[in-house]
Amino acid sequence: MAYALQQLINGVTLGMIYGLIAVGYTMVYGIIGMINFAHGDVFMVGSFLSLIALLGLSALGITSVPLALALTLLFAAGIAALYGWTIERVAYRPLRGSFRLAPLISAIGMSITLQNFVQVSQGARVKPIEAVIPGGIQIMDQGGFAVQLSWMQIAIVVITLVILGLFTWLVTKTPLGRTMRACEQDLKMASLLGIDTDRTISVTFVIGAALAAVAGFMFLLYYGVIDFYIGFIAGIKAFTAAVLGGIGSLPGAVLGGLLIGLIEVFWSAYFSVEYKDVAAFSILIIVLIFMPTGLLGRAEVEKV
């Protein structure tokens, strides 16, 4: 019981990170119908930006942890948003209206480029940091197995919920969110009605990249070690989460992220750690074959 509770806590924490990345996938897919393959690598870049900001702040002598974390988060999200904007501008916008595989191949190229750019510029070695917020609380003790809820996990869940709350407000209540939803429903019609679709798509990429950077920041805090390769696996898992929740659906992405996090953690705890990625990938294949619309998605009608 205690063991399962501990796994539940770990799974929810991990699921929050996946959910944040998945939102970026699902938003872009909802609007322009392409898989932004480089999104996982933007997450990785966000993680590296957080690392650099944390080191820079400690070198500047800022010792207050909340202030350092807030500044890091802002810096990482800001620069990652710039990355998202640039990627869309350079690699995807010129291809709008081209044949279907073109943006996908371009996105794969962008993903490879980002990965190797970070590998070349920052080195291929893993980057460990010390725990920023150590300690935690012990919830229960059963037969010598103590269930730990670390401050870090609490921070991750709280930050995610706050960010998602802000994001939901942005999408449902603001004029910007309204244009985004309009573009999601019908891009051509939205542009006929005077919405600057190019700008809306840019904004979507910016927001998605910023959310991915927040996820990268929390990944760095939670695991304490990153390398240039984390974006690939995390990206596929987050994409799985988006598909599982129903691609195009924002609550679905968060739900899918939570499910994937829980499945991965419970699978590692009760079956095998080696095959945890196989579990996630198999779910992706099974969902796509038997339930292509996911849990909360809408069926897509193919028109000729």
Place this chain on the structure above:
Amino acid sequence: MTALRDAFLSALVALGLFAPLVGLVTTSGDHGLTLTARPIATAVVVGLVFFGRLLTLSWRGRSRREATAANRAFAERITRAGKYITPVLLSAAIALPLTGSRYYIDLGTLVLTYIMLGWGLNIVVGLAGLLDLGYVAFYAVGAYSYALLATTFGLGFWVCLPLAGILAACWGVMLGFPVLRLRGDYLAIVTLAFGEIIRIVLNNWVSLTNGPNGISGIPRPTLFGLAFSMDGGPGTFGDFFNIEPQVIQRIIFLYYVILGLALLTNWVSLRLRRLPLGRAWEALREDEVACRSLGINVRNTKLTAFGIGALFGGFAGAFFATRQAFISPESFTFMESATVLAIVVLGGLGSQLGVALAAIVMIGGLEALRDFLSFLGDQMDSPVFAGIASELPQYRVLIFGLALVVMMVLRPRGLVSGRTPSVALTKVKEIAPDLVAEGRG
């Protein structure tokens, strides 16, 4: 003036992008990680972006019609030159071992392996238009099939080669079945997941595959039963022809084996393109819905594309295993799939000559550039060239990635291909990228 302003803005964005990641590098010190500043590197990168933007702006200043015409002319020139390039390339490939240099023959073998993989993947991606990101899985199946059959049952290379191909083809069809209904981009992700699953299983199924340690001692191929062993005993190549056994003989033999396999791949796909099956592939690439309404069996068409593509991947895998004599899951990462895909895309989806040229440029060209730079460094005693030469391999993949993006933006249909249908009723009409609004993948 606007161009200057635009370039300046680009440089500003580049400064924002690169100042944190290029300008500050994290290095492991005594007390954990420390930051080191690299202002010169940042300035160089930002400067490159500035001048690159200026150049592209002046390039784009030409009118659209002019640019399209130039593109056409370029494609036509390449197609016309293709008539001469093909025999020249082929004779160069046959004559390469005459140089006697082990280095060039090894490099040629590597390039030919990628050409073969590229031609195999070209059937799936270029002809049938199914974006397969897990092609390396079939390469791995071929390599492991041969390695396991040879080390467990003592079977020879020529017996195992067809078996490895058939096993890979079976996997191809097995993968093809569940993904039949998926559209282009979903298909890409599923094949990618499939490739990763194969690699993870190879890595963890230690009792069968020896896990990350890999399989070593894989036997070399024989020439009609004549082994290339160095001791020169009875029944070996050296003994039969009564010559001194040398390592170079085996290397030349391996070179001709892969040349033969690659040419076989080329021949088969050229023939297949003329069959109804090949035409169905090309039709499927252009429009799946139209295909179905015209009564083409989409299921069989897709499955044969997967199966035949995988078959050649399996052949190449078996060759890879016998050439290296050692394989481990590390050789079969997603990067390998991406490299082969980059070759196919750069070559122009569907063009045989383009794939060969792209492989030569991307695999051989960078290698040659590195040698040239290190040679320059030695000659001029300049550490700059030598430094660039030693760093160049790490930039290879970066260049691959950028090339994919640039290629898609500038010439989405590839350098050589004009997407000319293989078979046409009366007059061959080119389907240029500017005439096609949206195909379905």
